[in-house]
Amino acid sequence: MSAFLSIRNLSVALKGGPRLLRAVSLDVAVGEVRGLVGESGAGKSMIGKAVLGILPHSVEVVAGEIWLDGVDLLRLKPAERRRKVGATAALIPQDPLTALNPSRRIGRQITDRLVDILGWTRADAESRALELLGEVHIPDPARVMHSYPHELSGGMRQRVLIASAFAAEPRLIVADEPTTALDVTVQKQILRLIAQMQARHGTALLFVTHDLGVVSKVCSSLSVLYGGLVLEQTGVRDFFRAPQHPYSRALLAATPQYTDPMAGLNPVPESVIAAVTEEVAQADRGWRHG
Amino acid sequence: MILRRVLLRLLTTLVTLLGVSVIVFVTIRVVPGDPIAMMLPPGATDDDIDRLRRIYGLDRSIAEQYFIWLSGVVQGDFGTSIQTRQPVLNLVLRRLPATLELSIMALVIAMVIGGFLALTGTRLRGTRTEGAIDVTNGMALSVPDFLWGLVLILLFGVLWPVFHISGRISPNLTSEFSTSFYLFESVFRLRFDLWLDLVSHMFMPALALAIPLAAIIGQLLKQSLKETMHLDYVTLSRTKGYGENHVIIREALPNAVLPTLTLIGVQFTFLIGGTVIIERLFSYEGLGNMAIDAVINRDLPLIQGIVILFALLFTVVNLLVDMLYAVLNPRLRHA
Numbered sequence: 001m002s003a004f005l006s007i008r009n010l011s012v013a014l015k016g017g018p019r020l021l022r023a024v025s026l027d028v029a030v031g032e033v034r035g036l037v038g039e040s041g042a043g044k045s046m047i048g049k050a051v052l053g054i055l056p057h058s059v060e061v062v063a064g065e066i067w068l069d070g071v072d073l074l075r076l077k078p079a080e081r082r083r084k085v086g087a088t089a090a091l092i093p094q095d096p097l098t099a100l101n102p103s104r105r106i107g108r109q110i111t112d113r114l115v116d117i118l119g120w121t122r123a124d125a126e127s128r129a130l131e132l133l134g135e136v137h138i139p140d141p142a143r144v145m146h147s148y149p150h151e152l153s154g155g156m157r158q159r160v161l162i163a164s165a166f167a168a169e170p171r172l173i174v175a176d177e178p179t180t181a182l183d184v185t186v187q188k189q190i191l192r193l194i195a196q197m198q199a200r201h202g203t204a205l206l207f208v209t210h211d212l213g214v215v216s217k218v219c220s221s222l223s224v225l226y227g228g229l230v231l232e233q234t235g236v237r238d239f240f241r242a243p244q245h246p247y248s249r250a251l252l253a254a255t256p257q258y259t260d261p262m263a264g265l266n267p268v269p270e271s272v273i274a275a276v277t278e279e280v281a282q283a284d285r286g287w288r289h290g
Numbered sequence: 291m292i293l294r295r296v297l298l299r300l301l302t303t304l305v306t307l308l309g310v311s312v313i314v315f316v317t318i319r320v321v322p323g324d325p326i327a328m329m330l331p332p333g334a335t336d337d338d339i340d341r342l343r344r345i346y347g348l349d350r351s352i353a354e355q356y357f358i359w360l361s362g363v364v365q366g367d368f369g370t371s372i373q374t375r376q377p378v379l380n381l382v383l384r385r386l387p388a389t390l391e392l393s394i395m396a397l398v399i400a401m402v403i404g405g406f407l408a409l410t411g412t413r414l415r416g417t418r419t420e421g422a423i424d425v426t427n428g429m430a431l432s433v434p435d436f437l438w439g440l441v442l443i444l445l446f447g448v449l450w451p452v453f454h455i456s457g458r459i460s461p462n463l464t465s466e467f468s469t470s471f472y473l474f475e476s477v478f479r480l481r482f483d484l485w486l487d488l489v490s491h492m493f494m495p496a497l498a499l500a501i502p503l504a505a506i507i508g509q510l511l512k513q514s515l516k517e518t519m520h521l522d523y524v525t526l527s528r529t530k531g532y533g534e535n536h537v538i539i540r541e542a543l544p545n546a547v548l549p550t551l552t553l554i555g556v557q558f559t560f561l562i563g564g565t566v567i568i569e570r571l572f573s574y575e576g577l578g579n580m581a582i583d584a585v586i587n588r589d590l591p592l593i594q595g596i597v598i599l600f601a602l603l604f605t606v607v608n609l610l611v612d613m614l615y616a617v618l619n620p621r622l623r624h625a
Contacts, residue, residue, distance in 0.1 A: 052529045057416070079533060086531020099522040103544040103620055109523075117531040148620040161526075 003027035003067075004204050005051065005172050010064030011287075012043075012050055012228075020046055020059065021228040022283045028172065033198060033205040035215040035236070037251070038225035044208045046228070048174040051206070053078075053085055069171065086117045090165040092175040092194070096157035096182070100149035107145030110164045118168055132163035135200075136193060155186040159193065166197055172204045179214065191217055212255050216240060224248050227280035247276045303605045310601040311363075311594065315356050318593050325372050325588035346372060359594070368598075369591030373584070378595035382577065386599065387470035388458055389569070389576035393562050395473070395492055396499035400561075401554070403500065404507025411508070412515040412538055423508070430505035435564045439498035439571045446494060454491045456573035463487055495572040499564050503557050510553055514546040548619055555611030559604045 005028040012021040021043045028034045036044040049055050051066055053073070066073045069088050073081050093099040100109060110132065111125035120128070126145070133141035136159040149157060158178065165173050175194060179187040195218050198205050207219055215222050215236060222239055224232045224247065232245040243249045250268040326342050343349045347358055362369060368378040411423040433441075447455035454460075459472060466484055469475050473492070476485040518524065519542050527541045566578035573579070577596055584592040 054525050054528050082528070082531045082533060085529060089529070091526060091529045093522055093526055095522060099526050101523040101527075101541055101545070103618075104541075112527075113530040116536075150621050 002029060004030045004032075004069060005206070006065075006067040007047065007051070008065040008067070010047070010050060010066060011062045012046055012055065012059055013062045015058055015060055019062070019228060019284065019287065021050070022280065022287075023064070024225075024228070024230050026223050026230060026233060028204045028206055030171065031202045031204055032221060033207060033219045035219035035222035036206060036208045036225060037210065037212060037215055037222055039210060041227075042225040043228035044210075044225050045176055047225075048091070048176050048206055048208050051085075051172075052089060052091055052174055053081055054091075083117065086113060087168070088170055089172040089174065090168065090170040092158075092162055092165045092173060092178045094177045094180055096154050096161055099161055100157055102149055104148075105145070106147050106149065106152070106160055110145075110160070110167055113164075113168055128167060129163070132167050133160070135166075135197065136160075136163045138163070154182055155190065158182060158186075158190050162190075162193060162197060166201055166203070169201065170203060172206065173198075174206045174208070176208045177210070180209075194218065212252060224251065226276050229280050229283050231276065231279070246272050299609060303602075303609075306605055307598060307601055311360070311598055312356070314594055314597045315359065316352060318588075318590055319352050319355075323588045325590055328587050329372065359591075368595045371584075371589055371592045373587045373589045373592065378591050381580070381592065382595045382599050384470055385575065385577045385580050387472070388574065389562070389565050389578060390603075391471060391473040392492060392496055392499070392565055392569070392574065392576055393558070395496040396503070396561055397554075397558055399496055399500035400503035400507055403504035404511060407504070407508035408511035408515060409538065409543075411512045412519065412542075413534060415516065423512070427505040427509045430501050431509070433502070435498050435502055435561075436567045436571055438501045439495065439568050442494045442498055443571070452490075453494045455494065456491075458488070458491055458575050459484075460487050460491075492574075495568045495574055498571075499561050499568055503554075503561055506557055507550060507554060511546060511550045514549050515542050518542040518546045544618070548615065551611060551615055551618065555608055558607055558611075562600065562603055562607070 007024055007026050009023045009025055010021055011019055011023050013019040024043070024047060026034070026047075036047060038044045046055070046059070050061060051068065051073070055061070061074060064074070068084065071084065073084065076084060100106070107126065107129055110129040111120075111122065114120040114125035114128060115122055129145060130141045133144055138144050138156065138159050144152065144156075144160070149160075152160065162178075178194065179190050182190060191214060194205075197203075198218075205218075207215070209215060219236050221233070221235050223230050224239075224243075224245065226247055232239075232243065232248050234244065239248065240252070243252050247268070250272045254266050254268050256265060325346070326339055326348065329342065330338060340349070347355055350358070359369060366379065368382070370376065371378055371381055374381065407423050407427065411420045414420050442453075443455050446453045463484060466481070467475055473485070473488050476482070476488060515538065519538070521542075524537055524541050527537050532540075565576060566581055568574070569576045569578035570582050577599065581593070581596045581600075583589075584596060
C-alpha cells in the first residue's frame, strides 16, 4: 500500500440516525498535501476527526476502514489506537484561542506528548520544543516556553500549535481549518508557515478548508465533498483548469474575485444543488443502519 | 500595588467587624432576658441587682456601654465573662482551636468525597454510576448537617458503636497536650495513639458537617468538568495519545476547579456556622457549644467575643480563598 493514510468506504452516522459520511474513500500519500473542500456540513472535518479518533459521542463509525501506516485503526483496541495516532499523526486545530490549556505553560503543552507517549527524556523534549518554536519564527522561544497561553496573541498561539504538531515528527497532520479563526493578515503568514513546515518535514497533510484560495496555495490534490459524499478527487492544477463535477464547477465559479469590486456574488445554482442532493440520496439507497 | 490591595482589604475587614459588633451589641441588649437575673439566687434584693448592674456597667445607655467595650477591645480587652468571671479573650482563644480543627477536618473530608464523586461521575459519564452519583448528591444535599449528625449517631454510635458520640477527646488524655491544637499537635509529635482517639471523637461531627458540602462540591465540580471536557484543548490532548484518566485529571481538572473553589469559600463559612449546632449535638468543646451556653446564660461579653471571632474567621477564610484563586489561575497572577 503506497498511501500513508487510506480511508476505505468510511461511513459515519449519528447514533441511530442518518449518515454524515457516505462511504468515503480517499488516500493520502507520503508527503502529499490533500485538501478537503466543501461547504459547512459537508463532512470534511468529520473525516479528520474519524482518523484522529475524536468523533463526538453522538456519532459513530458504522462501516469502513482507516488504514494509517499499514494498520487499520478501526480494528485496534482503543488504547493501542490512541498510541498509534499519537505517535504517527497530529492535529493543527481550528481555533488557537481555545486549543491551548489556559492553566499550563506552553513548554509543557509541546513536550508532553514527546515525554509521556514517545518516551523521550525531558531535556531532549525541551530542546526539541525550543528548536521547533524557532522554526515557526517565534521570537525568544525560551521565554515563550515558560509563558501561559493568555500571554500570547492568536497568531503566536497558532504558531505554537503548529510547532507542537510537528514536534514529534508525525507523518500525517490533519489541519482543521487552521486559519479560519485568524484575521486576514495573519492568515497569510500562517498558511505560508504551514506550507514551509510541510515541505521541510515531508509530512503528509490533510487540509480541511472551505476556501478554494487556500487550497490553490497549499495543496497538491483535493477531494470535494457534499453531504458526506466525495464528488471529485483530483490534482490541484487539474481542478482549477477543468473541474469535472458540475458542483465543483459551480463552487469554483462561486469563489469571490476580490480584484473586481463591481462583480456580484455567484451562489451555487439551485439546479446544481438539486442534482447533487439527488446524488446523495442515490448513495443512501440500499444502505440500512447497522 | 499589592500592598495597596492588602491594605484596602484590611480596611474593609475592619469596617465589617465594626458593623458586626454594633449589630450584635445592640441586638443582645434589646432582646428580652437579663444576665443579672441569671446570676443571682432567688430572693435577691433590688439593691443587690442594682449593685451588680453597676459593676458590669449595665446601668448605662447602650451607646455608652458600646464605647466602653470598644475602648477595651482596642487595648485587647474583650471584657470579662459574666458567667465564669474569666477574661473573654482567654475563654474564646482556648476554644477556637477545637472549632478550627473540626471545621478543617470537615472541609478536607468534603473535598475528598466531593472530588471523588465528581471525578468518578465524569469518568463514567453516561453510565448508571453517574446517575447514581447524581441521586446520592441530591439526597445528601436535601438533608441538613444536624440531621446527618443524628443519623450518624444512631448508626455508628448506637447500632454499631465504632465512634465516640460525645466530646473532643477522652478526658484522661487532655493532660498530654501542651497546646489547644490537639489534632495538629498529635500529628507533629507523631503520637498516633492520641491522634486515633481524637479522630474517633471528631470523625462523626466532621462527617455530618461535611456531607452537604461534599454533595455541593461533587455536583458543581462534575458540572464544571463536563463543560471543560468539550473544550478544544482537551480534544487536542486526546489526539496526542492520552487516555481518559489523564485527560480528566491533567487537562480538565485544573481549569474546572476554579469556579468550585469560589463556592467552597462561601460554603466553608456556612460550615463554620454549622459547627454551632453540630458541636452541641456531639458535646464537642468548641466555640459553637460555648456560644450556645453564652446565649442561654445571657453572658453578653462572651457572646460579643464569640460573634466577633466568628466574623473574623469568615473574612479570613474569604481572604484565603481569594489568594488561593490568584495562585491557581495564571490569568490573574499578573493582573
